[in-house]
Amino acid sequence: MLVYIFFAVLCAAVMLPVIMMVLLSLNDETELASAIMPLESGKGFCAPDPLPFFPTFSHYKKLMLYTPEFYRVFFNSLRNTAVILVCQVLFAAPSAWAFSRMKSRHSKLLFDMYVIFMLMPFQVTMLSQYLLLDRLGLMDTSAALILPAVFSTFPVFIMYRSFSQIPEDVLDHARIDGAGEFTIFLRIGLPMGRSGMLAAVTLGFLDLWNMVEQPLAFIKDKRLLPLSVYLPMIDKGSEGIVLAASVITLIPAVFVFIIGQDELEAGMISSGIKE
Amino acid sequence: MEKHNGMTKSASVRWFVGFLCVMAMLSLISRQLYTSKLALVTAEDIRHSKLSHTVNCAGTVGCDSVNAVFLPEGVLAESVYVHQGDKVEKDSRLLKLDTQSLKARYDELESERQKSLENGDGYGSEGASPVFAETGLRITDVCVKAGDKVSAGDELVKFDKSHLIRLINTLEADRNKDIIARNALSDKQAAAEADEESMGESYAGQIDTLDVSIEEQQSNIDRYLVILNSGCAIKTTMEGTVTRVEAKAGQVTGESALMVISAAPEVSNGLLRIDEELEKLKALIDADGLVLSEYSGTVSRADISAGAVTAEGAALFIADVSEGGIYFSGLADEKSAKHLSAGDIVELYFRNGRLRTASAVISNFTLRDSDYRFEVPLTEETFSGEMPAYGEIGMMRTSALTEGEYYLISKEAVHGTGAKRFVFALEETDGFFGREYHAVKHDLNIEDENDTYVAVSSTGLAEDTPVIITSNRPLTDGARVRLSVGKVNDESEK
Numbered sequence: 001m002l003v004y005i006f007f008a009v010l011c012a013a014v015m016l017p018v019i020m021m022v023l024l025s026l027n028d029e030t031e032l033a034s035a036i037m038p039l040e041s042g043k044g045f046c047a048p049d050p051l052p053f054f055p056t057f058s059h060y061k062k063l064m065l066y067t068p069e070f071y072r073v074f075f076n077s078l079r080n081t082a083v084i085l086v087c088q089v090l091f092a093a094p095s096a097w098a099f100s101r102m103k104s105r106h107s108k109l110l111f112d113m114y115v116i117f118m119l120m121p122f123q124v125t126m127l128s129q130y131l132l133l134d135r136l137g138l139m140d141t142s143a144a145l146i147l148p149a150v151f152s153t154f155p156v157f158i159m160y161r162s163f164s165q166i167p168e169d170v171l172d173h174a175r176i177d178g179a180g181e182f183t184i185f186l187r188i189g190l191p192m193g194r195s196g197m198l199a200a201v202t203l204g205f206l207d208l209w210n211m212v213e214q215p216l217a218f219i220k221d222k223r224l225l226p227l228s229v230y231l232p233m234i235d236k237g238s239e240g241i242v243l244a245a246s247v248i249t250l251i252p253a254v255f256v257f258i259i260g261q262d263e264l265e266a267g268m269i270s271s272g273i274k275e
Numbered sequence: 276m277e278k279h280n281g282m283t284k285s286a287s288v289r290w291f292v293g294f295l296c297v298m299a300m301l302s303l304i305s306r307q308l309y310t311s312k313l314a315l316v317t318a319e320d321i322r323h324s325k326l327s328h329t330v331n332c333a334g335t336v337g338c339d340s341v342n343a344v345f346l347p348e349g350v351l352a353e354s355v356y357v358h359q360g361d362k363v364e365k366d367s368r369l370l371k372l373d374t375q376s377l378k379a380r381y382d383e384l385e386s387e388r389q390k391s392l393e394n395g396d397g398y399g400s401e402g403a404s405p406v407f408a409e410t411g412l413r414i415t416d417v418c419v420k421a422g423d424k425v426s427a428g429d430e431l432v433k434f435d436k437s438h439l440i441r442l443i444n445t446l447e448a449d450r451n452k453d454i455i456a457r458n459a460l461s462d463k464q465a466a467a468e469a470d471e472e473s474m475g476e477s478y479a480g481q482i483d484t485l486d487v488s489i490e491e492q493q494s495n496i497d498r499y500l501v502i503l504n505s506g507c508a509i510k511t512t513m514e515g516t517v518t519r520v521e522a523k524a525g526q527v528t529g530e531s532a533l534m535v536i537s538a539a540p541e542v543s544n545g546l547l548r549i550d551e552e553l554e555k556l557k558a559l560i561d562a563d564g565l566v567l568s569e570y571s572g573t574v575s576r577a578d579i580s581a582g583a584v585t586a587e588g589a590a591l592f593i594a595d596v597s598e599g600g601i602y603f604s605g606l607a608d609e610k611s612a613k614h615l616s617a618g619d620i621v622e623l624y625f626r627n628g629r630l631r632t633a634s635a636v637i638s639n640f641t642l643r644d645s646d647y648r649f650e651v652p653l654t655e656e657t658f659s660g661e662m663p664a665y666g667e668i669g670m671m672r673t674s675a676l677t678e679g680e681y682y683l684i685s686k687e688a689v690h691g692t693g694a695k696r697f698v699f700a701l702e703e704t705d706g707f708f709g710r711e712y713h714a715v716k717h718d719l720n721i722e723d724e725n726d727t728y729v730a731v732s733s734t735g736l737a738e739d740t741p742v743i744i745t746s747n748r749p750l751t752d753g754a755r756v757r758l759s760v761g762k763v764n765d766e767s768e769k
Binding site: 064065066067068069070071072073074075078221222223225230251252255256258259262 | 283287290294298299305306310707708709
């Protein structure tokens with residue numbers, strides 16, 4: 001019982017910012033200004049009312065109807081994320097299959113290097129990426145965001161685990177039946193490793209949807225900026241629009257999570273199972 | 276559970292796709308709504324050059340030598356043979372006056388002249404000699420009138436003879452009585468002296484008084500007898516002109532003068548004027564009413580038409596352009612005068628541009644009262660052919676450039692009035708949809724301007740920064756705008 005209470009409190013604490021964000025986005029400008037004023041002045045604490053006295057959808061109306069650049073950056077984010085995820089699956093799946101099924105003398109070393117690269121924060125590789133992209137003439141283009149992410153090692157790591165759980169016997173039977181390695185990968189590996197791929201896609205979406213450092217470093221053209229960078233650029237005095245935009249930004253991630261929840265859980269579970 | 280999860284998952288997918296479709300639709304709608312609120316503007320670059328001032332001044336063609344043709348007042352014009360702009364030669368026909376009207380006017384003036392003389396207004400009074408006559412005489416006839424010239428011995432006034440004789444007889448009878456009375460007193464005086472009485476002295480006084488009276492009466496009788504013997508008339512002893520006549524027939528003479536004669540009479544201005552006009556009328560009547568031109572030239576103005584009655588003032592003006600001296604002149608206000616000076620080459624336009632020249636030069640440019648008068652000589656070389664007529668109205672046009680160069684901004688782009696004028700510069704930035712434009716307000720310090728541009732020394736803007744010329748909505752500083760290629764209508768003025 002206590003455990004439930006503890007986790008309930010923890011859950012509430014985690015959910016509180018999101019709930020406040022939604023509620024504050026329904027405040028009118030006067031209420032919002034008075035709620036946020038301590039934050040701007042630096043004196044005291046913000047103590048917004050749990051429910052707005054004068055709820056309004058005016059911020060949503062202004063955002064949805066009179067802020068066309070919001071849609072621009074929204075679809076920039078969606079496009080970048082979709083392209084990256086598709087390409088990641090295209091490149092990461094064969095890589096993960098190779099790592100899991102085609103053992104060689106240096107495959108473990110290579111895989112360990114993959115893990116090391118995966119653990120490196122962006123700031124470590126940012127400069128080398130910047131120089132490379134500049135030399136390739138890809139600075140200030142969408143390719144500067146897409147290409148480095150396409151070859152990310154994280155999906156390989158996730159898919160590797162799910163591919164590793166496919167029994168070898170199934171593959172042997174397929175080989176006996178005359179299937180080639182590519183056919184085995186395509187007809188057996190991908191379907192059976194679907195949960196891993198969806199988990200990778202789900203986690204990848206959540207990561208890529210909120211990508212901030214790369215656009216800040218590699219993109220100057222406002223036409224290519226994603227949603228995550230646009231939100232901080234909204235003028236001071238438009239806090240209501242920021243909150244409404246944040247709520248809208250949250251929606252695709254919620255949908256993707258709902259869609260990929262099962263696979264994500266399965267992937268996490270399978271990664272914890274020791275062979 | 277799996278089926279439930281599958282339904283939840285497929286519903287989530289559908290909802291997500293639906294969400295994306297709604298976002299796509301709203302993206303179009305929001306763009307339309309947002310851009311419909313943006314001001315649509317046109318812009319123009321700022322130029323850096325000298326400012327041109329175009330000066331337009333109206334004027335007329337004038338001439339140094341203009342002769343007026345005067346006509347007698349109050350006469351009917353039967354025909355007019357010339358009009359404004361016609362060229363005439365000396366002795367050519369100008370117009371014909373009605374002879375009946377001329378004669379009527381002549382008679383009218385003549386009687387006016389006579390009246391003036393009779394009233395004594397025709398001559399001055401200096402150097403005039405009055406003519407007196409004995410009192411008590413009845414005038415039968417006044418032989419002269421004002422204005423008549425007389426010589427010594429001319430009869431001036433005639434008197435009634437019988438009345439004169441009666442008067443003389445009366446005076447003689449009175450004289451005789453006095454004589455008788457005197458004689459009687461004289462006898463008494465002698466007797467008193469003989470008797471040595473004191474009454475003798477008193478008789479002497481009375482006798483003296485009677486003597487004086489008798490002498491006076493005799494003198495009067497003598498004077499009357501002179502008049503009687505001279506034909507009962509007064510004759511002038513001097514040569515001169517009768518300037519005023521006071522005597523009238525039937526009147527009895529008194530102590531006042533009968534008339535005034537002046538040896539060198541001073542004719543009054545009124546009489547002179549009448550005499551001159553009478554002379555002209557006489558000449559016109561003799562010419563059967565035909566008026567001929569005394570000058571060669573161009574009829575610059577004709578204030579008379581057939582059937583009209585002549586009025587005071589000149590009826591025609593003839594400009595003599597035979598020896599040059601024709602020019603185009605007018606007045607320029609202070610604003611235009613800043614850009615004009617003698618020696619400037621100007622364009623002249625007449626007859627809505629059908630007659631023009633681009634090589635005229637201002638010869639004279641002077642300040643008159645608060646306006647500036649300019650003169651542009653006109654020659655045949657100036658127009659190479661047909662010249663404008665005297666009195667014709669035209670337009671002078673010239674352009675002058677400022678000495679220094681300025682930043683020139685179209686006046687359509689300038690807002691505000693007086694010293695607080697400003698423009699909206701079109702600043703370009705990179706936005707979420709590519710190139711974005713914003714209207715940024717800049718104050719101006721205007722140094723000069725013409726009808727089209729204002730000139731400033733510095734704008735605070737980059738030279739290639741355009742300024743907003745037209746907008747279909749009111750602009751505010753920093754407002755985002757849309758750039759149009761063509762001119763937009765300002766809906767805010769509707």
